[in-house]
Amino acid sequence: MLPRRTIAIAALALILPASSGAQGAGGAVPRTADGRPDFSGIWRVMNTAAWDLEPHLAQPGVPAGLGVVIGGGIPYTAEALARRNANAARRAMLDPNAKCYLPGVPRIMYMPFPFQIVQTPSLVVFLFEYVHAVRNVYMNSPHPKGPIEWWMGDSRGRWEGDTLAIDVVHFGAETWLDAAGNFHSEQLHLVERFTPMGPDHITYEVTVEDPKVVTRPWTMSMVLYRHKEQHLRLLEYECYAFEAPAIYRPLHER
Numbered sequence: 001m002l003p004r005r006t007i008a009i010a011a012l013a014l015i016l017p018a019s020s021g022a023q024g025a026g027g028a029v030p031r032t033a034d035g036r037p038d039f040s041g042i043w044r045v046m047n048t049a050a051w052d053l054e055p056h057l058a059q060p061g062v063p064a065g066l067g068v069v070i071g072g073g074i075p076y077t078a079e080a081l082a083r084r085n086a087n088a089a090r091r092a093m094l095d096p097n098a099k100c101y102l103p104g105v106p107r108i109m110y111m112p113f114p115f116q117i118v119q120t121p122s123l124v125v126f127l128f129e130y131v132h133a134v135r136n137v138y139m140n141s142p143h144p145k146g147p148i149e150w151w152m153g154d155s156r157g158r159w160e161g162d163t164l165a166i167d168v169v170h171f172g173a174e175t176w177l178d179a180a181g182n183f184h185s186e187q188l189h190l191v192e193r194f195t196p197m198g199p200d201h202i203t204y205e206v207t208v209e210d211p212k213v214v215t216r217p218w219t220m221s222m223v224l225y226r227h228k229e230q231h232l233r234l235l236e237y238e239c240y241a242f243e244a245p246a247i248y249r250p251l252h253e254r
Helices: 004-015 078-089
Strands: 020-024 027-031 041-045 115-119 123-128 134-139 154-160 163-169 189-196 201-209 218-226
Touching: none
Parallel strands: 134 154
Antiparallel strands: 020 027, 041 115, 041 218, 115 123, 123 134, 154 163, 163 189, 189 201, 201 218
């Protein structure tokens, strides 16, 4: 019997509209029959945001990074900054990923694993290699009444020209934003924007609001890269609780 996710992908593929090319800044942007950018495919970031969103030096098991936060740093309140620093000091023990929890949004988007986008006019589905996670984005529909505490929040999408904008609310407070201890509360509110740069690159921008943790909204920005290998597909990544996550181990030990 085929896995449920394989069946879901096949079913969605049957109703996907045919794509046609249209010229974008970086080349022809594939489009669906209704003229929207077609993001269907397998994507991945090529940065160190999963280790630390802010600029950071190399450490054992952590590659150096320039950071993805616009302006350089997250505007924590004094109390929240103290908690972030405490998280960082014991990150290998305290990181929720070490317990095999779902990473949450936006963290799942920049984990160092590929993910697949399957797109229809009414639903955009993100399928992640990491721990088999699935994220559904319902188009042009309201959030359910809350408060609700979900690991991945509730995602509702809309088109702003060629940009797919996703509003995300209804979070719990158990997930982190990265492996450096950057965190959020249950009042987290995200606005994600996916803007095509060409056929194989998407600008991924996230504006973060959380009045319990930060003094003002802040934004991160990065690029998603389309995998071009022939016959590529998502594989399986299992998580084993209380084993040091791969993100904390040197590359030669993974």
